[in-house]
Each structure stands twice: as C-alpha cells, then as structure tokens.
Amino acid sequence: MEKTKEILNIEDLCISFEQYEKGLRRVELNVITNLSVNVGEGEIVAVVGSSGSGKSLLAHAVLGLLPKNANVRGRVSFRGELLTAERIRELRGKEICLVPQSVSYLDPLMKVGAQVRHSRGDEDSIKRQERLFGDYSLKQKTAGLYPFELSGGMARRILLASALMESPKLIIADEPTPGLDLPLAKKAMADFRSFADEGNGVLLITHDIELALEVADRIAVFYAGTTVEEALVSDFEREETLRHPYTKALWRAFPRRGFQALDGVQPYVKDMPAGCPFAPRCGLAGPECAGEIPLRAAAGGTVRCVRFSGGEEINGGKEAKSNEA
C-alpha cells in the first residue's frame, strides 16, 4: 500500500466526564478510552459503531466542543502538527469543518441561508451559498426559511452545504445521511468522494456499515468507547481478512451473510470490564483478555486483540512521530 500523506492522526484519545449522581457523589465516567484512528490525504475513513455508543463524542473532542465537565487526553495531530486546545480553536471552521448530527445544531431563530453563510452577507458568500443550494437541489427561497420549517432531508442538505461553504482540508461528518433519500445520500457521498479526491480527508462517523463500505477507503470499528480494529474496505470481502472477533461478528450479521445476530449488548460505561470491552460477548475470550490489550498493526490495518497473532505491536506515538520527518 502506498503511504499517503496524513491529515488527521488520533492516538490514545481518552474522554471522561465528571458527573454527579444522586446524593451529590462525584463519579468519573470513561466514555472513550485509547481510541486511535487516522485519515490520510484523499481518504474517507469511516468510524462505524452502533447507535448510542458515543461516536459523536469523537467528533466533538477533535474540535474541542465537549462540555466543561469533560476530560480529554490524547495525541491529535493535523497535517503532522500536534494540536493543542488553542490550535484546535484556530483551525475549526477553517481547516476542519463539522457536519453535525441533527437539525438542533441550527439556530432556531435564524434563517438558514444566513446560517449556511455563517452570518456573512458579502456577495461572494451569497453566490457560493446559492451555488451550493443548487447543487443539493434546494430551492433558492429555502434560504428564507427557519430551521423548524425544514423537512429532515432538507435540514441534512443545509448542514452539508454549511460545511462545504468553507474550503476545509478535513470534514468530520457525524451521521450525515439519515433522513436523506437514496439518490441524495448517494449525491452526498459522491460529494465527499470528490472532496477527498482533491487531496482532502473525510472522517465519516456512522452506524451504517453498508454505507461505510460503499464510500469509505478504510473502516475503523468502534466498540464500547474504543476502536477495536482498523481495516481496509477490501478486508470486508472475506471473514478471514478481518482481524477482531467483533468485526467478524458484524460481518456475519450482514443481511447477505445470513443475519447472524450477536448475543448480548455493549457494556454500559459504568460497568466496563477491565481489558478488552468485547470479552464478555467473545467466544474466544480467556483470562488474558482482562489485561492490557496492545494495538497491533497488520496488513494495512490495526487491531486490539490478544488473540490476534501476527502483525507488530505499535508502541504509542513513537512510530507516527518518526514517520513525520
């Protein structure tokens, strides 16, 4: 595989929330632990996980949008530059744009045209916004509507247009397709593809693995707050090329592969098992799964499983750092 230039590299991202339970006891909830994923130039990388597993937090963490009671640790680098909280604030909206999850991310008291233009009223902005509306088959008079007057699909397209208003290097799309009919979803995905082909990157966060397999170059499988495997889309053609037992279970659950649903549910953040979070549902689990699970690189992907033999252990951020020069 040829080495592409890296746009976004996330290593060992950990997010926890400090919360107060009944009786004002303070607890720390670890919602994302040791998550690693990277996006190269020209790539669409999909982070796939089931609904409600906290994938959105990943997008918010990269953009520094988490609420004040969050702890965020981890190495996030953008085009080789290790990011600080200040640097993130400078980049967001310019180099990195977000396509948010729902219409609630639009100001309810502002007309959507102005929102897509990010409150700018100059001629260039208006022209660009009108062109984007045309691209997404939105009537020009839609600009004068308020968010509550939009259908689900229209709202989606507004949010997409809003991200493409700038010329970012990276788009982080958080569940961008629900509510879109198939042609529009395909159009949105084709836009992401051509955006990526211009040498940019897309981090696509979704629960829809079929969609991800269709447009993405690589898939990061998200389970209970961490990525258990990063695989090329081509790895999903056969079960044997997949690395993690959870990914294999997902593969077996595909409609066209016989719909073998996996028993049990994802552990809730409060009773997360030590070591591998998938161990309680895994047929291969053993006592060593409760210990530290190192990340291993193998055949163009990565995996976090002690049962996986082969590949080499990745030692923290060292490798990424040395590649940079």
Added chain:
Amino acid sequence: MGIQIGKFIGVNIAKAVLLIIAISVVCFILVSASPVDPVRAYVGEVGMANMSQEALQQLNDYFGVNTPFWERYFNWLGDFVRGDMGQSLIYRQPVADVIGVKFINSMALMITAWIISGILGFILGIIAGMRRGSAADKLIKGYSLLLASTPSFWLALIMLMIFAVWLQWLPIGLSVPIGVDASEVSIFDTARHLILPALTLSVIGVANIALHTREKVIDVMEADYIVYARACGESTRQILKNHGLRNILLPAITLQFASFSEIFGGSVLVEQVFSYPGLGNAAVSAGLSGDVPMLLGIAVISAALVFTGNLIANILYGVIDPRIRRSMLHE
C-alpha cells in the same frame, strides 16, 4: 398573515377582558364583605350623629346599602363602562379624575424603573451568564439574590435616610413641593421627586431580570446550535452577537412585560415611603379609610395594566418568534 395576527391579538384581548370582568367581580365581593360601612366612612362619626334621616337615606341609596349584590355590581359595572367610577370618599372628587392624575404619576415612576431595571438587568445577566463562575458572576448573582430577599419598603427607607436625611441631596417626599401650586411645578422638580422612588424600584427590579437572563444565557450557551457555531470557528463574541442575543432577548423582554404585577406591588410600597402621589399611595389611603369606589377603581385599572403587560408579552412572542408567527401563517 395580517388577518391571522389580528385574530391572535383579538382572541388574546377578549380573554383579557373576560378575566378583568371576573376580577372586578372578585374585587366587588371582597369590598362588599368588608365590615367597613361606606356611609359611615363617607360622613364620619360626627356627621352620622348630626345627619337627618332623609339625608342618611339618600346616602344609603347612593352607596346601595340595601340593594342586592348583583344589582349593585351591575350598576357599578354599567357606570364604569361609561367612564364613571363613582365618587371618591377621601378625595371628594370623581374617582376617574383622581385616578387619571395618579395614574400618570405612577406610570412615570414605573416606566422609568421598568426601563432602567430591564436594560441594566439584561446586561448584568449576560455578563454573569457568559462568565459563569467568575468573580463578576458571583458578584452579580450575590447582588441579585440579596436584593430578591430585600423588603422593598425597607430599601426605600434606607434610601430615604441616606440621600434625603444624611446627604440632603434629594427631597424627602411629595412629588410637588408643599406650598407650590401644582401648575407651577417645573419638570425639574417633578423629576427630582421621581429620582429616589425610581432608583429604589430599579435597584430591586434588576435582581429578577438579571437572574433570569443569566439562567437563559447559560441554557442557550449549552445548546447544540451554539456548539455548532463554535465548530464553525465563531468566537464567543461573534456567537453572542449572531446567535446569543436573538435567543436571549425575546424571553427577557417577555419576562419584563410580564413583571408589571411585581413592579406595581413594589411601587405601592415605595410610593408610600416617599409619599409619592401615585396609584399605590391612593390605594393604601383608600383601603385604610374605607373608600370603596376608589379601591375598586384602582384594582380594576391595575389588573388592566397587568393584562396589558401579559398581552404585549404574548403578542411579542407571536409576532417576533418565527416559530409562532409562521405557524399562524400556515394554519
């Protein structure tokens, strides 16, 4: 669209009128239940002893002492609608005339305080909410909580003591200097007598609006659309300008219009302390000396004032908030 808004306003006005009529019934029941004899209150003990039987009968008829309740009520209501609120017992003038003068005095006081407390409270609330947890926030929150617990008449007493007694900067009471004919009073004099009561009312009124605005700012700043604006690279200042104000201002204005009842209550106490000749002061004198027509007149007028405030708040919401305005249009 115009028709819809017209209908919306019409329905609201009709509801308000119905409630005001109901309020007048309640007030009428309350004043009728009073053991205070209106005739006795009108002529006084000595007058009662010296009055002829016919004159007494005449007065009894005038005040409807022996007429049934509903008849008396509808007589009163009929007169009221025609602008005749009866004869004030203590001012010996038509109630409508007395209220006319007092109303203007009270409005000058209340509107001044209303505007000052509204603007100041809004600004303080935004500062506190945007810098939640900072020293400024704690100071503003502490001030507001303290003032919310302060009896307004006591604050008025303290103001009076500091500015009128100790510093002697401002007059102690009466909006017209004693011995000066009301027509000769300059606007400057009136304004001077307005300062302390208005200041007291403003200082108290700030607390409520500041606390509410602060809460609203905190709410709004955690909303998804603010998170997204931040993701689009907007600075805190831009966010406040582009999204914050439009989402905070409407509830604040609504709250301020809906606070007429409290401002009126505050003005009753403050007018009493500063002997300011407004509606509140007149209501207290009327209540203390059994001036029933006066008390009724003020009760209905003040209820109308409260409903006007609520009505404006409702209409503002309907007209300014696109969610309500457009849904009326699509109906």
Added chain:
Amino acid sequence: MNDVHAVPVLQRAKKARFSLRKRTIAVLVLTVGFLLTITVAGVLCGDAAVTTDFTQKNFAPSFADPFGTDWLGRDMLARTLRGLSISIFIGLGASTVSAVIALILGTMAATLGSKVDAVITWLVDLLMGIPHLLLLILISFALGKGTVGVIVAVALSHWPSLTRVLRGEILQIKEEDYVKIARKMGQSRWQIAVKHILPHIFPQFLVGLILLFPHAILHEASITFLGFGLPPEQPGIGNILSESMSYLSMGMWWLAVFPGVALLLTVILFDTAGGNLRKLIDPFSAQD
C-alpha cells in the same frame, strides 16, 4: 524538548464546586437552628418588647442595648426578635395553608379531566392578574384588617404559582409508564392520584412550601407596614419600620436599620434552607 510520549491533555474538566451532601445538610441544619433560635428568643423575651422605660429613651446602639431603644424607651432588640417570631409564625401558618390549597387544586386540575383543569387554570390566571400586593390589601380590607385579616390574606393569595408548578409536575408524572400501566390495570383516578402521584410530588410540594415562607413573611411585613396587617400595638416588623419613619429625620437610624437587616436575614435563611433542601431532594436542580 518535550517528551513526545507524554499524552497531551486537550481539555481538563472544570471542577464544579458542588457543595457535598454533608455540607448541604450542615447548612440546612444550621439555618433551621438559627430560625428556631430567633423564634424561641422572640417568644421568651416576653414583655420586654413592649415595656416602656422613659429613663432609657432614644439610646443609640451600645453593648448594653445592641439595637438601641426607641422614643418610648422600648428595647429594640426585644422588639425585633418578637416581631420576627410573629412574622415566622404567621408565615409558617399561612404558607402551609396556601401550599395545601395548591396541592389540592394542582392535583384536581391535573387528574380530574379537562373541564376541571380549565376552571382551575382560569382561577390561577385570575388571581395572578391582580397585583399581589393589591390582592393582599383587598382581602385584608374585606376582613376588616387586623391579625386575622393578614393571616387569611397571605394564606389565600400565595397558592396560584405553586398550583401551576404542581399541576405541571403531575401532568408529567401522568405520562410515566407506571401510571399508564396502573390506568390500564383498571385503577381509578382517585387510586392513581393517591397511590402513584402524590408520593412522587411530595418532595416538590415540600420544597415549594418552604420556598413560600420567605414570600409569606415579606408580604406580611409589607401589608403590616402599609397599615393593613397587625394592629399597631403588636411589635410586627412592619409596624416597627412604619413607626421608625417619623424618627428618621431625627437621625435615629437604628430604628430602621437593625429590624430591616434582621428581616432580610430571616428571609435569606428561609431561602437558603429551601434551596438546600431542594438540593438534597432533587440533585439535578443543583447543577449550579
């Protein structure tokens, strides 16, 4: 050079300085204790509040007379304490009555169907349409002023806002699954109200009741100050402050300052007690 292996921190959770449960309880106990002390002291000081002593007139505050004495030589500390304890008794009694009215009307509005709801909502709107202080004056006037007048006025005028809150609260509970199931299982409206709804709104009711106290106390003092409440011979705070007005121009500031501060303090103590109780009962409201 920085260590490249150190994992950078991108965001550190802001430590919300929540008062812990223990501290909340401590504050609650302290405020309640303080209020009890004031009440008991006011009762115990007996006649000292009304005893005149012309050898001790117009004393400014000193160690012997911390609050000073008035123009009749009455001890202002004793008068203030007595006034506060009267206010607290009236406040407690009247707001309890008001809260019970609110509980009954709120439950009726939310459970007995749309017609009852419309009537009660309308009644709430009606009473909220009259400026509160004027309503107090009118009720007190109807009852010929005096102590009974002020108690009834405060008791009859404070229920509308709490009724609204409780009604909303109950409407929400009615949407909960366990209530819907109970209804499907054929329990009557009354059974559901008593068995499932009342226990759940009791905490809200209690907090609402305690937060009514400060309002009741302030309003009692206000209408007494205006002359509609306690008779002049009773040392209510409203009377004390009203009388003090004639002596302010003579520089007797202590007549107004100390009783007022004491009233303010009492109101704040009640507010604090209510707020802390709310924190204990409903920690989510305590997020600030």
